[in-house]
Amino acid sequence: MKNLIVYYSFTKNNEKIAEYFRNQLSCHIAKIETVRKRSGLSILFDLMFNRKPAVKAIPFYLWNYEHVIFIAPIWAGKIAMPLKTFLLNEKANIKKYSFVTVCGGGNASQKAKVEKQLIELTGKVPEKVVELWVSNLLPIQKQGTVKSVTGYRIQPADFAQFDQQIQEILEDNELVEK
Numbered sequence: 001m002k003n004l005i006v007y008y009s010f011t012k013n014n015e016k017i018a019e020y021f022r023n024q025l026s027c028h029i030a031k032i033e034t035v036r037k038r039s040g041l042s043i044l045f046d047l048m049f050n051r052k053p054a055v056k057a058i059p060f061y062l063w064n065y066e067h068v069i070f071i072a073p074i075w076a077g078k079i080a081m082p083l084k085t086f087l088l089n090e091k092a093n094i095k096k097y098s099f100v101t102v103c104g105g106g107n108a109s110q111k112a113k114v115e116k117q118l119i120e121l122t123g124k125v126p127e128k129v130v131e132l133w134v135s136n137l138l139p140i141q142k143q144g145t146v147k148s149v150t151g152y153r154i155q156p157a158d159f160a161q162f163d164q165q166i167q168e169i170l171e172d173n174e175l176v177e178k
């Protein structure tokens with residue numbers, strides 16, 4: 001089997017993009033669920049105390065897939081903690097992987113830091129890292145405001161804005177196919 005999508009999403013932006021990729025690639029998809037439900041407060045504590053919230057097992061074995069596409073938000077410059085836990089648990093079972101995030105955006109140096117974190121967590125260099133910036137979907141006067149960015153819920157019509165970056169991952173899929 002070729003691709004597997006594994007995602008975490010708190011307010012469903014990353015869930016929507018994960019489902020979009022699943023439809024494009026016709027592949028298996030799994031949602032990471034935390035053992036204890038996250039709230040805004042528990043996320044804050046996760047960040048403050050660098051906690052690793054326990055996550056449930058998914059019904060797929062990663063080693064059976066040539067390429068896993070991980071999808072999750074960025075929180076305070078880092079990969080959302082539930083995916084972090086998952087990557088630490090599963091790193092030995094990952095062959096090739098890419099990472100996609102629907103994040104607030106606006107910080108050009110974030111992507112390199114996220115890539116570094118991925119390598120630290122998995123011990124492997126990702127095939128692709130793609131950031132889809134919510135701030136690019138907002139009118140210019142709202143792009144810098146945290147409330148507007150974190151409060152935005154992406155719509156199917158927004159996917160066209162991200163088309164070029166989405167294609168990067170879909171093209172990579174062709175590489176895996178060869």
Ligand SMILES: Cc1cc2nc3c(=O)[nH]c(=O)nc-3n(C[C@H](O)[C@H](O)[C@H](O)COP(=O)(O)O)c2cc1C
Nearest residue numbers: 009010011012013014073074075076077103104105
């Ligand atoms: C506590 C918190 C911290 C965040 N920090 C960042 C950040 O450092 N960089 C960024 O690009 N986006 C940041 N965001 C924005 C989220 O990544 C963005 O809202 C994302 O689309 C949420 O994904 P979800 O709907 O799948 O949960 C943050 C959001 C929250 C709630």
